[in-house]
Amino acid sequence: MTMLGKTTWTLTHQHYSGFEEEMLLPCARELLKRLETPNQHMGIYTKYADSSYMNASKFVAEYLSIHKDDL
Numbered sequence: 001m002t003m004l005g006k007t008t009w010t011l012t013h014q015h016y017s018g019f020e021e022e023m024l025l026p027c028a029r030e031l032l033k034r035l036e037t038p039n040q041h042m043g044i045y046t047k048y049a050d051s052s053y054m055n056a057s058k059f060v061a062e063y064l065s066i067h068k069d070d071l
Contacts, residue, residue: 003063036068042048 009021017024031044035057038045048057 003060029045032064035065 009024014020034044035048038057038061045057045061047053048060049055050070
């Protein structure tokens, strides 16, 4: 959630997603790791670059290029 300027996973997020934050963190970390080098994982990058995913991988790649040392 830090990428979006949010710092906490709220009960509202939990309610609508059906997941507690701790359940999502391993998957989120793995996706971030893969998106650090999109040329090695083009399938993931391409899938999430689609407008139906709100161009998430493009946003993440840009964020990582700026904040990689902060993670």
